[in-house]
Amino acid sequence: QSALTQPASVSGSPGQSITISCTGTSSDVGSYNLVSWYQQHPGKAPKLMIYEGSKRPSGVSNRFSGSKSGNTASLTISGLQAEDEADYYCCSYAGNLYVFGTGTKVTVL
Amino acid sequence: QITLKESGPTLVKPTQTLTLTCTFSGFSLSTSGVGVGWIRQPPGKALEWLALIYWNDDKRYSPSLKSRLTITKDTSKNQVVLTMTNMDPVDTATYYCAHIEVVAATPDYWGQGTLVTVSS
Numbered sequence: 602q603s604a605l606t607q608p609a610s611v612s613g614s615p616g617q618s619i620t621i622s623c624t625g626t627s628s629d630v631g632s633y634n635l636v637s638w639y640q641q642h643p644g645k646a647p648k649l650m651i652y653e654g655s656k657r658p659s660g661v662s663n664r665f666s667g668s669k670s671g672n673t674a675s676l677t678i679s680g681l682q683a684e685d686e687a688d689y690y691c692c693s694y695a696g697n698l699y700v701f702g703t704g705t706k707v708t709v710l
Numbered sequence: 711q712i713t714l715k716e717s718g719p720t721l722v723k724p725t726q727t728l729t730l731t732c733t734f735s736g737f738s739l740s741t742s743g744v745g746v747g748w749i750r751q752p753p754g755k756a757l758e759w760l761a762l763i764y765w766n767d768d769k770r771y772s773p774s775l776k777s778r779l780t781i782t783k784d785t786s787k788n789q790v791v792l793t794m795t796n797m798d799p800v801d802t803a804t805y806y807c808a809h810i811e812v813v814a815a816t817p818d819y820w821g822q823g824t825l826v827t828v829s830s
Contacts, residue, residue: 602773604756635815639757646806646823647757652816690757694815698770699747701757 605702612708623691631672635694712736714821732807745810750803
């Protein structure tokens with residue numbers, strides 16, 4: 602099972618919107634609407650931001666949204682804030698197991 | 711409130727077997743629809759799925775590591791144990807355990823992680 606492909610880095614200015622892509626295959630992202638997204642600050646455990654492709658857990662800002670088209674899932678952060686600077690990982694159910702993305706570093710300029 | 715905490719050695723020698731324990735509270739691994747998974751992250755690198763165990767004792771392993779991994783649960787102690795044989799320096803990583811909501815197929819609650827270094 603190969604890792605899902607994410608851009609290595611994405612940047613934006615405060616207040617802007619950015620989108621992180623997560624490309625898999627018809628065996629994972631394309632087959633299931635079961636993609637989750639995680640935010641990870643340095644030295645911290647990942648935090649769930651989106652699950653089942655587009656749902657937000659309680660307490661997560663509505664500035665975070667998720668979507669999917671074909672084999673690619675996306676995470677959009679609107680109204681970018683300094684605290685959003687972190688690493689982001691996607692994760693997809695793949696039938697027998699789960700597969701993570703390669704990770705994206707988000708920089709707030 | 712769901713919490714998980716990983717424990718185990720911080721340093722292991724090459725070829726040794728690593729045993730990690732995930733102790734959790736706030737849920738029972740005998741409840742239908744619940745699982746616990748293990749994930750690792752080498753320093754500066756991405757997350758990697760290792761294994762998971764479901765409430766019904768069904769187990770899943772990363773295909774690339776399957777021959778080296780064993781996952782078990784002790785429902786009475788609220789613990790899940792992961793063993794990894796034949797450790798190598800490339801296995802140096804922070805190891806996390808996570809609660810899995812099976813219906814949503816989502817690792818939603820994570821432990822703080824434990825750093826394991828493989829070195830002679």
